[in-house]
Amino acid sequence: MTTRGKIVLFALFLALAYFGFNKLIASGRFFKKADTQSVLLSSIELPAAPSGSRATLVVPLAPLPGTAPAENGTPVVWEVMAWNSQMAGMLANGGPRTTMGSALAANKVDMQIVRQDDVSKMQADLVKNALDLQSNPSTPGLIVSIMGDGLPAFSAVQSQLQKAGTQLQVIPYSVGKSFGEDKLMGPKEWLDNPKAALGKTIACYLRDGDHNIALKWCADNGLKVNPDETTYDPEAVNFMAASDFLAAAEKYIVGKPESRTKVVSGHSTGVKVDVVADAVATWTPGDVNIAKQKGGLVNIVSTKDYSNQMPNIMVTTKRWYDAHQPAVLSLMTAFAVAGDQVKSHPEALTRAADVSAQVYGDQDKPGAYWLKYYKGTSEADRTGQVVELGGSKAFNFNDNLTLFGLDNGGTNIYAAVYKTFGDVQSKLYPKEMPSYVPLTQMLDLSLLRKLQAQYKGKTLAPAETQSFAADDEIRRSVSKRAWNIEFNTGQSTFTPAAQRELSQLFDDLVVAGRLKVAVHGYTDNTGNADKNQQLSEARAEAVAHWLEAKSASAFPQGRVQVYAHGAAEPVAPNTTEAGKAQNRRVEVVLGN
């Protein structure tokens, strides 16, 4: 055969192979990828902080820690992301390694703080630490800090740890939380009309805290979300996956389209469409980059609104935790002492920011940078829009009692957050995350109770409280959603199905601790107007009472307001039974 013949035959063969395979793959005859339907998440509620005494008790300023390493005590390594919620931990340590005169040195702990932004590396390090501890019990323990709502996904490491003969253990103490720095930024119109987000795309680092904020906002506004990052659903909110939170901001700044397959009600249409990032879920400095380099987005919602979503949760291996109970207690004590200092004294906070700068090691970000964004700041972006940037909070001991529900009859706020976001993620990604470890298997509050008993009767700085003025209307609504809470016909009592809905609503409102709740009652047009007016009020009241009775700490006086509309504003024609059922509803508006 001549060379020319070979070339022709070879080209023919290639063309055949290409078209053949393409046809085969596109036909979906064999092993189709499972269809992913867009999901309407039932609303995601978060616990609220209680309102307690308003008296501010200030702890006296303690001497600031020195700079020389103490090199004495139980060795432990703490891996952290560059996250401002860790100020109390930074001050407690006095430097990247425990210094003389620091709270940790006083409690005989020798801690090395290491920056680690990569979650999978953290998981691997925990497994390695478990193995090292097995062969040599004197190995320094490892504690890693992650976002509270990200722990369910992080708990995937459990199976590996079990192979190493141990499991995850949560330290029952949190050093602080995000308070504004994690956020969903979007076009201004989304504030007034959340429905405008349908068919739009949010760039973010998927399956993480920022993603959760966006998901919660969608759920609270009754917007479907498309869990598949490779398809586009015009009737849902879509996500554009980025490799980290800064890359997410970059997707919006650069604004280049990505092509994906359009789906309609879960079925691929085979049509390719180009999507760009219309909004971003990110955290500081991602928000700073957006404001400075492009602008045009405003804060839609942030961890200031969902104020309990993102506590800093520390996890370690049960192997180390069980063998070092006194050291864990010392850690918690030192963090509690430093937490009070950071919260009450600017000098202590400034010092904590300087230690942060040392630990995080970004040459261009001195202590002043971390301090500024810890407090949170408002800046004008490139288009002149004012955006709020940053914002974190340090915790003291009482904040922890509140978080874990050990204050008087409180709700375990963190347990609600954990379950809420675990359920959301496993509902969206059943293939990747079929289940997650129940918190009860990892969290044991006995050490926190022990400390609580020690401190009983001593003066402690109070927890931050959230107070709501009862006559204060919601001025800016963050979300609005209708709930099909079924009432027994003509009455304001709940059906069993309604109880389930209410539990969901409760968990959901708990995460959004700082937002006020307005419960609007509606009826169908059966019966006379006066009676309907009364009935709608009684129903909305019933929901409010149910919430307040379930947790006085999450729903303090003045947080929940009730509005009655009778048969007004129907959402469906009252001509059919189904339409009437839709109109007998309770709408919950969150806002501030």
Add this chain to the structure above:
Amino acid sequence: MSPLFIPNAHPRRATLAALVAGQVLALLALWLFYPLQLFPSLGDVFRALGDLITSQGLLQELWASLLTAFQALGIATVLALFISYLTALPFFRPLAFAASKLRYLTLTGLTFFMALLLSSGHQVKLSVLVFGATVYLVTGMTRVILGTTQEELDHARTLGLGEWGSFWQVVVRGKLADMLEVVRQNFAIIWTLITLVETLYQSEGGIGLLLYKQNRYLHLDGVVAIQLVILAVGVAQDYGFEAVKKVFFPYAELGKM
């Protein structure tokens, strides 16, 4: 004494094949009967592979990645051939030299500039792959061209060819088989990069994205399964290239020691 243990021996093909099969089987048996503490067992990996194929579209993703990979390889090969053939003219030698040195660049941060210059995510993906492959290909190809001996050129000249003629016959046509070998050896770099770029632009899916997701949720059995699939595809590619070479350049191995 078996030829397998004599230095520089050439055992029969059948013997070699049996040897390879035996070694692979031994490895699998070890894996099956002595599972490591943290490494997924063979059974788990097969289960994960089955699940990936039947419900997570592994084959579709693989096809998508393969298409992108071949597209990038095609562009990179043409580009690299052009740059390296230009080195026949001394004026262009610095260009090839520079292109070859660019392989020391790391891609982190460069993707941002590429994104600014190009109009879509797919183009950025392709450019990263083309860039990554071209710099390696140029390195190998210029080495081939510079390996042209004076005798080969003199031979062509004595046959009455001019400077361009001998360049065409000796360097361009005469080295095509070697060039194909360079392409085969450097195809692997595309597979290394493809998993990276697919996580940068996840809208189009691909096997890299699948791998990334498995890793994110610590489905280590799935990770190993996908890695094995990539390995198998790579091996198949190698054989494919060999076959093409045999068909088009049956005499290329003549005279090589």
